[in-house]
Amino acid sequence: MTAERLPNWLRKRAELSPDRVAVEFDNRSYTFDELNKMAEETARKLASKGIRYGDICAVLMRNHIDSVVMLHALFYLGVKIVMLNNRLTPNELTWQIIDSQSEWFISEEHFSKKLKQIDKGLSGVKILKKEEIRLFTGMDEARIQEEFILQETATIMYTSGTSGNPKGVIQTFGNHWWSAMGSVLNLGLTEEDCWFCGVPIFHISGLSIFMRNVIYGMKVILVEKFDETEVNAMIQQKGVTIISVVTAMLNRVLLDLGNNSYPDSFRCMLLGGGPAPRHLLDECKSKGIPVYQTYGMTETSSQIVTLAPEYSMTKIGSAGKPLFPSQLKIEVEGRKAMPDEPGEIVVSGPNVTMGYLNREEETEKAIKNGWLYTGDIGYLDSEGFLYVMDRRSDLxxxxxxxxxxxxxxxxxxxxxxxxxxxxxxxxxxxxxxxxxxxxxxxxxxxxxxxxxxxxxxxxxxxxxxxxxxxxxxxxxxxxxxxxxxxxxxxxxxxxx
Ligand code: ATP
Ligand code: MG
Missing domain, CATH: 3.30.300.30 (ANL, C-terminal domain)
Structure with a gap:
């Protein structure tokens, strides 16, 4: 079988819609053409230091335009990126860099305090800061990936470590591509769409927005930190049409919104990451806020189940149905559960990981015959809508x-x-x-x-x-x- 391939996403996007705004950050807009040029320039600089196709590079960076450029630059070189959560302690960061067998570690001055403590634990890992990379001379003959091979690893992202130790999830270009496809086939896309990213880009909720950014040619507004007043102003005045939030963020946004409302152009509050308390959904309903509950995990490269728009008010509390490319079943003691009968949520689809990095045993336990056993408990109602109940380990x-x-x-x-x-x-x-x-x-x-x-x-x-x-x-x-x-x-x- 020949490998499935697609043209390099940002390059292709820059060729198709060069003048469209790609990202807005800190009151500045960057078109796809600019983003492509910045990524290519950074890629050439990284190549001059010896970063090559197939290398593994851990990245610790804030939500910032430079980080978006860095990610694309690493994709341009065919480097596997380990996305580090910047709230981790120096010890936890060191552990993930070593566990992932990263050869490179890229960070920035902003984290200098943490970096000092991380440095001590890393031998043999080459460390670079974005501030010094800027000063390098680009390498003309750098090998830029013209194509992305869908089976190849794009990113390695550690799970949150809620139920045990974090595990490095392998996310291929194909996983990201199909995740973006599944999302758009459910939410649709308009010329006016603008996705607000106030969730961390080291987490799949944020990274997936930047995959959609280049694949759809859709504008993204990026902020370093989530601020509810800013979010409400962006929705009310700056044409944000979609935003990704977790429960705690939505709580703050609603409190700040008070009795005000959103314009009709705002079409999706994508709520995921954990259970959504009923009262929050009711409050959104009463305020006419189109909240879409969604269920997903690092292993599914973002959403795998989302409530379609026409059901957002009648199936309140449900996470919806599996997205078009994905499948889901509920299993109880090896058999398929009856409607309304709780059991383990089992999923499959081209957005689902092939496994955990360097963890064969854990991979075999989680993935059987192409189905991922999520460790979450839920049920399907008689119409096939998923209700997520809890983690099996907490039941x-x-x-x-x-x-x-x-x-x-x-x-x-x-x-x-x-x-x-x-x-x-x-x-x-x-x-x-x-x-x-x-x-x-x-x-x-x-x-x-x-x-x-x-x-x-x-x-x-x-x-x-x-x-x-x-x-x-x-x-x-x-x-x-x-x-x-x-x-x-x-x-x-x-x-x-
Ligand atoms: P670890 O796997 O290391 O324990 P984690 O599962 O918290 O960490 P993530 O991949 O960030 O790591 O989170 C995915 C999990 O979040 C899901 O498996 C599920 O338990 C929970 N979750 C996501 N969406 C929902 C939802 N809509 N309702 C309830 N729980 C959800
Ligand atoms: Mg998990």
Whole structure:
């Protein structure tokens, strides 16, 4: 079989629509032609230092136009890019650079403090900063990839490490291509589309926006940090039509929006990354905000299931149906689940990874006959809409009933005094396990254990009502801001 290939995406885009604005960053616009020239120039500079086709290069950079250029430059050279989360500690970063067997490490002055501590742990890795790369002389004879081979690795991205140690996910050009196709076949595309990127580009939610950017020829507004007031202004005044958010961001955006609304041109609030509390979806509904719930993971190179526009109001709480190129089934003990019966979410499609980098055993456990076992629990309703319930590893059994911590968290966080909640379980003589809730309350608000338990009793079956509420000032989260329930469990152990 001959390898499937496509022309180099940014080059092709620059040939097709050179004068169209590609990216807006820090009040400056860059056309596709400019972006292509900048990427090529940087690629030639990198090549002058010896970076070559097939090398592995870890990248630690902020959301910035220079980072977008750097990523394309590395694609131009056929370098496999390890996307490092810039919220990781120096030790975690060092671990990922070594684990991925990176030969190169590119960063920037901004991280100089972290860099000093990372340097010590890296021997044999060649380290470059963007500020010095700028000063290099470009190499004329650098080999620029005219084509991308779809089976080849484009990026290696570590999972968030919510359920255990992060794993390096191999994402090929084909995975990114099909992810972009799946998204556009669902959301559509107009000449006016402009995607706002306030999510990190080292995460698949952000990186995938920049794949769509060049593949669709669609403008992207990039910001270094997510700011809800800026987001609302961009939607109201600058023609942003689509934005990707996680729950915490949407919470802030809604608070800032108050009683104001969005123009009709705003067509998609893409909400993913974790469970969406019901009250948030209801609030969006009442404000007429087109929120599209989506389910995906690093292993699926962004969304794999998204709620189509026509169902966003009637199937509230559902993540939707698998995108056009992808498939999904729910499995219980090796058989296909019945409608509404919870089981493990299993997916396949050309956007799904071929496996974890240098982890054969984990890969074999996760991928069987071309299907990825996600470790998430959910069900399909009778019309085939997916409802994500929780991670299998967080599910527990109380008095013979399955309990999903996310459901309890969603209910508790609806209480007006509650800012956020995290639920885990503890051993219980009578029931086996019982839920325990950790709760952070809003400033200047008061509530107590009795009130919250009685609130839970009104909204949840008795076996889901926490036996104990523990008030705390914050919840343990990882560098992707995801709740670490295993840390809650640990702290319970420490309290005993
Ligand atoms: P690790 O695999 O290392 O434990 P992680 O799974 O948190 O980390 P990501 O790939 O960033 O790493 O996150 C994907 C996960 O996020 C999904 O497997 C799922 O558990 C959760 N998730 C994503 N979208 C949703 C959603 N719509 N509803 C509920 N959970 C979701
Ligand atoms: Mg995962």
């Amino acid at each position: 527990f059994i109380s008095g013979g009933e399955n309990v999903y911590p996310a459901e309890i968290e969603s209910i508790i966080s609806q209480h007006p005094a509650v800012f956020e909640a995290g639920v885990t379980s503890t051993d219980d003589e009578k029931w086996g396990q019982v839920p325990v809730a950790f709760v952070v309350v809003h400033e200047d608000t008061e509530t107590d254990e009795k009130e919250l338990i009685s609130y839970c009793k009104q909204h949840l079956a008795a076996y889901k009502v926490p036996g104990q509420i523990i008030f705390c000032s914050s919840l343990p989260r990882n560098s992707s801001n995801k709740l670490l329930r295993r840390e809650l469990k640990k702290s319970l152990g420490a309290r005993k």
